[in-house]
Every structure is written in structure tokens, then in C-alpha cells.
Amino acid sequence: MTKALDYIMERADEIRGNSAENEKLMRVADSSADVLRKSGIMRLLQPKTHGGDEAHPREFAETVMATASLDGATGWLGGIVGVHPWELAVADPKVQEEIWGEDPDVWMASPYAPMGVAVPTDGGFILNGRWSFSSGTDHCRWLFIGAMVGDKDGKPLMPPQMMHVLVPWGDYEIDHESWDVVGLRGTGSKDVVVKNAFIPTHRTLDAPKVMSGEAAKEMGLTQTLYNMPYWNVFPLGITAAVIGIAEGAMHAHVEAQKNRVAITGQPIKEDPYVLYAISEAAAEIQASRSALIETTCRFYDKVDAGKEVTFEERAIGRRTQIRAAHRAVRAVDEIMDRSGGGALHLRHPLQRFWRDAHAGVVHAVHVPGQIYHASAFTQLGGEPQGRMASQI
Structure with missing residues (x-):
């Protein structure tokens, strides 16, 4: 460890x-x-x-x-x-x-969704906007957020120009009333608001260059870590958290079933259907964990060897990552279905893991449609364009 x-x-x-x-x-x-x-x-x-x-x-x-x-x-x-x-x-x-x-x-919160507009001015930009889902923002002192470059009237330029912007504590406000949800409640993923903040140019990054890996090359970074594909590393912590939540759910379920007795008087450990569900769910969660880690290690080794991770490989890697999250959450559903009414009590840890797992899997990096389309289309010899090639 x-x-x-x-x-x-x-x-x-x-x-x-x-x-x-x-x-x-x-x-x-x-x-x-x-x-x-x-x-x-x-x-x-x-x-x-x-x-x-x-x-x-x-x-x-x-x-x-x-x-x-x-x-x-x-x-x-x-x-x-x-x-x-x-x-x-x-x-x-x-x-x-x-x-x-x-x-x-010092920690930085996000989100990266371009919910604000940055208007060019001498030496930088004037930033305005409101961003949702800023996880952990109460414990952070900077924001790492997305913004669109705007014209003098504050309207996004066309074609769009997206930046990632760093904003220090004091130049933004936290809306503490904006977070009241059913799952991942403890993350404090609140809205943040920026009003007319001056952002020096050195606190901005060209988002497409970051995502393509060009930014790392321009900075002269030779470490394997910083030349990894953006869309492998960026979703990694999010999906890892979902799989970890599923592992926590499995632990809570097993602990609760050890001495549980069904309404029929039969010990649950003698119920072959419950035992089957435990084994199947455990295998699915383990498969999710293995798939996520294997993809990351394989990409790391390829980058470390000085080789390019191709678009097709990245697309399949994203497909694997997304499916790993969904597979793990479906496994949690299977064991929740067989946990009995007692698992619904708020004092029972399983219901929290169950809610948190479902909240985590709806994150934007886990939306399958576009990625599944792109990975299959590429394998069939196509070349995804525009939006269908994004987030890969």
C-alpha cells in the first residue's frame, strides 16, 4: 500500500x-x-x-x-x-x-463545465458566471472552472473558445443553500458565483490544448504522468469513487446478512438465492475495479514507452471506464434488493452507499451514449467528428 x-x-x-x-x-x-x-x-x-x-x-x-x-x-x-x-x-x-x-x-474545487463568460481586457479577462456541483468547495481555497471567451457584451464568441480558469478565494462566493440532494449529500457540491472578477492571463489555460495533451508538451513536461490522455486521468477519480462506494455497499451488505433471519425463520446464510446474488455482485464489482485499473496501467505503460495512445484506444478506454461504473452500481442494486426492509433505515450504512452510488453514476463522465457510439463507429472504420469525438 x-x-x-x-x-x-x-x-x-x-x-x-x-x-x-x-x-x-x-x-x-x-x-x-x-x-x-x-x-x-x-x-x-x-x-x-x-x-x-x-x-x-x-x-x-x-x-x-x-x-x-x-x-x-x-x-x-x-x-x-x-x-x-x-x-x-x-x-x-x-x-x-x-x-x-x-x-x-492548498486544494482546488471545480467544476469544469463552461458556465461562465470571460471577456478579454488588458492583461487578462473579466469573469462572470454561476457554476453548479463544486464538490468539496468548503474545504478549498481556489476554483478550477470552465469558461467561454466572450465579446465586449459578455456573449460567448462563435466558434466557441473554451478556457479553464483559476480563481482565488475572495473572488467567488459559495451559495450554501444550493446543495440539498438525495445522494452524495456529504460532498457539499454547492454552486459558486463569480461577479466581475479580474483573471490575469497566467491564471488561464486553453482547454482544448489541455485535453489534447498539447499543453503538457508546450510546458516541456516529460514525466509519463503528465502526458497521459486527459480523458483517461480526468474521469479516473470519479469512477474510482463510484467503484469504491460499491465495494463499501458490498461490505455493509455482507456484514448485515451474517446474522439476519428471514421472516420464515430461515437464516439468510442458508438462502441459496441470496448467496448467489452476493457472489455475482462481488464478481461484477471486482470486474469493474480490474477493468478500470487495467486500462489506466496499459495507457501509462504505452506513454512511458514513448508511444501514442490512439483515438480508438482512448475511445475503448472511455467505454470501459463508463461500463465499469454502471456495472458496479447495478451490482449494488442486486444486493440492495436482497437486503430486506431493515436496509432502508437511515441508520443502516447500505442505504447511504446505495444512494451515493446512484448519484455518482449520473456524473457527466459516465453518460454512455456518445462514447459508445464513437468507440463502435471507430472500430468499424469510421472517424467520429465534432461532438461525437469529444470527451475522448
């Missing part, structure tokens, strides 16, 4: 014990956030020049899975917030120094 994973498991009882409190607060409790900070999970993908580990992405995924198996919300933060240092590594060194210069444990 890695140092971060070791620390997480040493504090497992504390993370697990804060689950109900996270939901009540609608953000991760301060003590759990402190565990994440001390573990170093957020620095796994961070450059060594700023106190990071530059770890293999497999280590990152496995640590996120383990954390999410203890508490979905805490694992979700590890996966979402933990991937941001990977992109900051390709940003202007000046903004890296602004964020990490005095404290390498």
Missing part, C-alpha cells in the same frame, strides 16, 4: 464514523477533511516541484476506492479534488507558485 492509503486505512473508523455527520452538514466534516489532508491523497498527482508525489495513477485510483468504501462523500472528494493538481501541473508556473508556493496542501 502507498503512504496515503496506509494513513487512510489507519483512520478508517473515523472516516466511516463521520458518514451521518457529513450528510447532516451537507459537506465533509472537518475531521475527515483533515484526514484527507494529512494522508497526502490530494498530492498523489501533484508535481514534485511543489511537494507532490507524481505517483502512478493506479495508486491514486486505489486510494480513492479505499476511501470511498469507507464513506462515499469523503472518497468522492479524494477523487474530484485530487485530480486537479494533475492539470495545474501544465499551467503557467506563476499560478502554480501562487497556489502552492507557501502551502503545497
